[in-house]
Amino acid sequence: xxxxxxxxxxxxxxxxxxxxxxxxxxxxxxxxxxxxxxxxxxxxxxxxxxxxxxxxxxxxxxxxxxxxxxxxxxxxxxxxxxxxxxxxxxxxxxxxxxxxxxxxxxxxxxxxxxxxxxxxxxxxxxxxxxxxxxxxxxxxxxxxxxxx
Numbered sequence: 001x002x003x004x005x006x007x008x009x010x011x012x013x014x015x016x017x018x019x020x021x022x023x024x025x026x027x028x029x030x031x032x033x034x035x036x037x038x039x040x041x042x043x044x045x046x047x048x049x050x051x052x053x054x055x056x057x058x059x060x061x062x063x064x065x066x067x068x069x070x071x072x073x074x075x076x077x078x079x080x081x082x083x084x085x086x087x088x089x090x091x092x093x094x095x096x097x098x099x100x101x102x103x104x105x106x107x108x109x110x111x112x113x114x115x116x117x118x119x120x121x122x123x124x125x126x127x128x129x130x131x132x133x134x135x136x137x138x139x140x141x142x143x144x145x146x147x148x
Contacts, residue, residue, distance in 0.1 A: 004030040007140035013124040021122030026071030032081030046112040076124035
């Protein structure tokens, strides 16, 4: 599993002109799933995200988590995070889980985040052509990969 986490002032995802998810201050999480991802991997990533200290404390140090600041989380599936572009000019997506595997992983990941945060987590729409809008705060962008 690979995620790109962006600390945002606000973010939204739109599908066919309708907003499917939006948040105020918090984290926009782009999530890509591999065929061998397990519930343990999903749990590790969810816990890491909610505890990641990338929000400023009163001294301006990144010492608070999204939970600590009462922030929100928006999750958007993005299989292209698993792209392999080392050879040629056309990326290969063979490392990404196919939809029959990725959809349940995505749903389980969102459910785990909801359990940890205690509120519904808005999302994009799996497999749809999505437009993601955000105002990155900082900017702060972190890449987490369970393989590394």
